[in-house]
Amino acid sequence: MQTDKEAIVRLEKLNAQEKERILAFLEGLGYPGLLDIERLYALRVRGGKYYNVFEVDPPLSRIVGITPRTPYSLGFNAGTLDARSLGFRPSLPLAFRACRLCRAGVMDCHVLDERGAAIFTYGRDVWPEHVIAAGEGLRPVISRQGDCLGWGILISHDTNKYLHPLRDLGWYLRRGG
């Protein structure tokens, strides 16, 4: 793995504090095994506000050294860590993985009706009438048919409750390139 301390971009294993933060997030979901904590690497950009976090299997990690260049991306994109607060923001690929557990009934998820699914994938807040089932706080979001839609957080504001998209699949059209 890349260890050059002077490099602008470095790929490094997560430190203990970073691992703890991600583990806390996974435990909050009730499924700490959703990521293999010991296989997580951060792609650190000098002066960057956040780090991309990847789960990299050992055979792939052995290929990384094939070129002296630091990867732009690799393996399983788990999410991002805020460089200051170490707040973890899960990725869409992690949503796909988590949604399988929702469908299997192993994990609590937010479930939306057709209209809610369309609104959510436009990156907009979804009102309760379109939420068929709601979990606690930040959860994977699936449609009534079981299609994975991303990550959403249930927000209570005065007497209002709504589902706010943290990551929605529409991102692939709006920002994905």
Next chain:
Amino acid sequence: MGGPIISLKIRPSREARRLAERYGYLAYMVERYIELLGVEETKELLEANEEPLPETIRCNDYIIDCRELAHRLEAKGFELKPLHLAPHGLVVARQPISIGATLEYLQGFYYIQDPASMLVAYEIEPRPRETVLDMAAAPGGKATQILQLSRDQVFLVAVDISRRRMRSLRSNINRMRFRNYILIRGDSRKLNLHRTVDKVLLDAPSSGEGIIRKDPTRKRSRSLEDILSLSALQADMLSAAVNYVKEGGVIVYSACTLAPEEGEAVISYVLERHPDVEVVPLSIPHSPGVDEYFGVKFNGSVRKCGRLYPHIHGTEGFFICKLIKRP
């Protein structure tokens, strides 16, 4: 990068000028088609290029059964037909909304890909645990197909020089749910690899002359000098590919073009300089490569390379060649 790899002066005939005017091409392009195909077949090509290329998708059977995908899209009002050239291909005959804006697309169930472009990855024949280098990978059609065909079991090193296109590549690989990849942004001729790889795909940057059916501006957008300049870059990249691949390893070279300057000329140039490399037959449907062009004789084995023509194969214009580096 060196100078031009082929020297050509093309004087368009009266017939070429007449056809060029009628169909809106630069005259030198039509003269080249006449050289390749003769006048009558050139007319067929020009007519075929007037037909828009049908929208085609590649089903990602790594995460969804292709019949289920077709069923889901048909339930939404899409009309699909099998694409006979490629096992995972479907022609979108009718689309009530853009095929790139469905929930199925966002979930990675398919990739929007032109038909000839879908054939390249089959020639790579990716096998589990092989390391495959894709030298011009973005936006990721062939890269994701290589991962798909291997059930995410190859180690794909995908390189591209463009920052903007790199984002698309990352997005597509993530959307289609692959994880055995490393993306590198940079000039793929300067990778300084510490070891050789099993296979290389070079889908070379090209004039795009093959996609006139999608983008008619290509009828007039490239001069002969542009094409000769591109062919020098392509030869440079292919020479790098030869250095990257292991002995006994495979290189697949492709370009979305009908220009022999970007196809057979590039292969011939590299064969002359790398005697340890040879062309091997293709398994996909194709017309043979041309071994003589405006009096320039190419290495005879370029006839084993493949050309796909709009008027013969119903695809975009395309060139593909499979090479092996002898032990």
